[in-house]
Amino acid sequence: MTNSVQTYDNQSEKPRKRRRASARQRSEWRDGYMLVAPALILFVLLVVYPMFNTIYLSFFNYGLTDARIRFIGANNFIELMGDEVFWRALRNNLTILIVSVIVQVGVGLILAALIDRGIRWGKSIARTLNFVPVVMSAVAVAILWQLIYDPTVGLANRFVSLIGLDPPSQGWLGDPRIVIYSILVVACWQYTGYVMIIILAGMQSVSQELYEAAAIDGATEIQKFFSITLPSIRNVNIAVILITMIGAVKVFDLVYILTRGGPANASQVMGTYIYYNAFTVNRAGYASAISVVLLVFALILGFLQLRLSVRPREAA
Amino acid sequence: MKLRFSTIIVYLLVGGYTLLVSLPIVWMFLSSTKTVRELFSSPFALPQEPQWSNFAKAWESGISQYLVNSLIVTTLSVVLIVLVSALAAYALARINFPGRIAIYLLLIAGFAIPVHTVLVPLYRSLNSVGLLNTHAGLILPYVAFGIPFSVLLLYAFFLEFPSEIEDAARIDGCNIWQLVLRVVMPLSLPALVSVVVFQSVFLWNEFSLALIVIRDDALRTIPLGLTKFQGQWSTNWTLMLASLSMATLPVLILFIILQRQFIRSLVGFSK
Incomplete structure (x- = not known):
């Protein structure tokens, strides 16, 4: 510090001022670091370090109860490429992602539009009731739906009989061809209200004058929806789609409680397959390799969401 | 009109x-006050005589302990999250120091993680420091994973905090801790409450970490406790639903x- 001050010319005033300013600045810096430190230390120890540790462990043959770990290079990843269950899990995540985006965002958008502009009475009660599943724990939701899906006396069977269809003979969660869709029904039931709430908040900030002007021009409600509402909440829609996609990549609780990934791995997703390998069959190294794949997907989606959320605010 | x-x-x-969306929840609450026979014969009728004993039985079978555990874990985690994140x-948001933007982006x-x-690494680390199967072993990762969202939300709020109030507090001789803890935080209650509500709901329902950290029945949080009943009461639906x-x-x-x-915290999250 003192060295750099001496390089200034002979005007004795200048370095002094600088030194004084920098002393105050340094005490301010110290305050900043002190305040950030607790969060930063916890975060680095319990999130950042484990993340790199996962990447490291993915190159080892290692189980949680093993005393030693053995470096095996990229073998876990090579095995992964030929592992049918892994591909099934990945495909299931993708199915969940696509169906969730279409159903949750589609229904959430329509529902929000109807609540926002279609009805006058009961707005807040409709909003609240549709949101209740969101605050329930996924474990409670999954157990509740396990009873609803009961193959002999469940409500789901009664419901389809009521509309004149036959319930699936192997049960809603026992048939490998439909199990992932049965889980999706539960996921959509739980999270559509979440999408609806966020979109509805976006819609409520659209200027009423736009609608009034359109009404003078004789626009119908449907025309207003496509030419005013949708363009005005474009960013909200993109954010909601990304949030839904991130949720689909992360899904674990619902699948774990409803099926444990079964029957015969038919409903395995990356989250449950990681858990299965690490904690059921003692292959933590292999689980770490799956985790790295999941991490890549999650980071890409997270990065997209951050760009979306940080940019406008910094510009503003 | x-x-x-x-x-x-x-x-x-x-x-x-x-109505369709509400049916499963209505059924859950209704059935929890019925007899098993009533539950199957008339699923959406009101109970003939409310069976509050279902709740009493579930309470005594461990739910009370799980609720207390969840309350302890959630409360301590949320308090710590709010404190370190604020x-x-x-x-x-307010102090200009080198590395500020890098730290913000990292946090x-x-x-996204x-x-x-x-x-796996968390399990190893917690095991090596003896925190596996303790509430502290659950609370620490909860706090760490709660930081990103809370910092994001509070940062946006603090950016708009009036600097006149800060200056006045400084002139009154507040040091930085007093300034944040006694002046800024009490004046930021709406943002803090948003964080508290969001994190409380999230942590009350958290399952994945609890599943790997907690082994003892007496330490289970409520979602983990429910999984025990899932096997135990697979035929006793009224107790399960209670x-x-x-x-x-x-x-x-x-x-x-x-x-x-x-809702404000969710909307802030999506912006």
């Missing part, structure tokens, strides 16, 4: 859909009371 045909259709759509968010990038990708109702009621009540703050 003239009642048009299209208006009626819209009401029927919204009402019908909302301090960090304040520094990042909020963390929200799914907890399942770090279960347990689910008891696990849901606390967050439901919290949500209904603080609905506005909760």
Whole structure:
């Protein structure tokens, strides 16, 4: 510090001022670091370090109860490429992602539009009731739906009989061809209200004058929806789609409680397959390799969401 | 106002859909007060005689302990999350120090990391420091994983904090801790409440980490406790549903009371 001050010319005033300013600045810096430190230390120890540790462990043959770990290079990843269950899990995540985006965002958008502009009475009660599943724990939701899906006396069977269809003979969660869709029904039931709430908040900030002007021009409600509402909440829609996609990549609780990934791995997703390998069959190294794949997907989606959320605010 | 045909259709759509979505929850609460026979014979009828004993039985079978555990873990975690996140968010938003932007980006990038990708290293670390199967071993990762979202939300709020108040506090001789803890935080209650509600609901329901950290039955949080009943009461539906109702009621009540703050935190998240 003192060295750099001496390089200034002979005007004795200048370095002094600088030194004084920098002393105050340094005490301010110290305050900043002190305040950030607790969060930063916890975060680095319990999130950042484990993340790199996962990447490291993915190159080892290692189980949680093993005393030693053995470096095996990229073998876990090579095995992964030929592992049918892994591909099934990945495909299931993708199915969940696509169906969730279409159903949750589609229904959430329509529902929000109807609540926002279609009805006058009961707005807040409709909003609240549709949101209740969101605050329930996924474990409670999954157990509740396990009873609803009961193959002999469940409500789901009664419901389809009521509309004149036959319930699936192997049960809603026992048939490998439909199990992932049965889980999706539960996921959509739980999270559509979440999408609806966020979109509805976006819609409520659209200027009423736009609608009034359109009404003078004789626009119908449907025309207003496509030419005013949708363009005005474009960013909200993109954010909601990304949030839904991130949720689909992360899904674990619902699948774990409803099926444990079964029957015969038919409903395995990356989250449950990681858990299965690490904690059921003692292959933590292999689980770490799956985790790295999941991490890549999650980071890409997270990065997209951050760009979306940080940019406008910094510009503003 | 003239009642048009299209208006009626819209009401029927919204009402019908909302009813359909509510049915499973209505069924859950109704059934939890019935006898097993009633539950199957008339699923949507009111109970002939409310069986409050279902709740009593579930309460005694361990739900009370799980609720207490969840209350302890959630409360301590949320208090710590709010404290460390508020301090960090304040520094990042109001103090100009080298590395500020890098730290901010690092902290909020963390929200993209799914907890399942770090279960193995967390299990190892907690095991090596003897925190496996303790509430502290659950609380610490909860706090760490709660930081990104909370910092993001509080940072946005602190950016707009009036600097006149800061200056006045400085002139009164406040040091930085007093400034943040006694002046800034009390004046930022709306933002803090949003964080508290969001994190409380999230942590009350958290399952994945609890599943790997907690082994002892006596330490289970409510979602983990419910999984025990899943096997034990697979045929005793009324007790199972009474347990689910008891696990849901606390967050439901919290949500209904603080609905506005909760929704605001979600909307802030999506912006």
